[in-house]
Amino acid sequence: MAGSVNKVILLGHLGRDPEIRRTSNGEPVASLRLATSETWRDKLSGERKERTEWHNVVIFNEGLAKVAEQYLKKGSKVYLEGQLQTRKWQDQAGTEKYTTEVVLQRFRGELTLLDKAERETPDPESYGTTRTRDTGDGYGASRDGASRSPTGGASIDDDIPF
Template identity: 50%
Template sequence: MSVNKVILIGNVGRDPEVRYLDSGIAVASLPLATTDRAYTLANGTQVPERTEWHNLVLWRGLAETAEKYVHKGDKLYVEGKIRTRSYDDQTGAKRYVTEIFVDSMEMLSPRGTVAPGAAAPQPGMSQGAPAQPMAQSQATPAQDNTTDDLPF
């Protein structure tokens, strides 16, 4: 048995690059940064903050959602699989790229927060978008029941 499962929470490094295949399928790619905090060991050694950059690849509905709603600086929760591919560069050297193929994504940035230079998200999230908690739209009228004998 084997498992290839990745869970990441991090910040988007740049707006997604989205392209459409000839068949009309959307593919998005974007970098995600995860950061381990700095800390001090018991012997006094200081370990600095460390940031890892992950190359995310999103397909179909997730790619379209990312194109509309994900911007540089947003915080994301993603689940997916690690995939490594290789290619030959212009000099003929073999290069390797490790990517996270995203299966699910949740946007963790508050809805009203907009990264500098980014358009505000519009209501009506498409398929693959996370459910945002909704505030109560209707307030219940306050009832003045001073004669209630509640035990608490």
């Protein structure tokens, strides 16, 4: 069993269009503002209440950053998985500042577009991956869903009777 887990799962709507920057070697990095809301009914007044949380999301995964750039816009509904990371910097006055972000790293993270309008567009697989889940070990699932073995071939499940 792992000593600790750092995993964030969010389902929400973008509060603005993705902001795309490029690293020094030209790879895209996408920044998103994602809103998640919860609603409840106040026990005393019966009034419907809502609380919205805003999350800063940074995508370092090149394929997912390209998908964000091409397909996401303000209001898009997305599901994502990433990790919490806090970074520190100094402002111009020398004051230390901190921010906590949900980060989708190069070989970790998942992004799924959930808008109905997205389903009516051409098959996303013809443009690139809209969902990726990679543990960084070089193995994982292929596009057809077959698991890959360390040798690169699809695992053989033909002998399983069920």
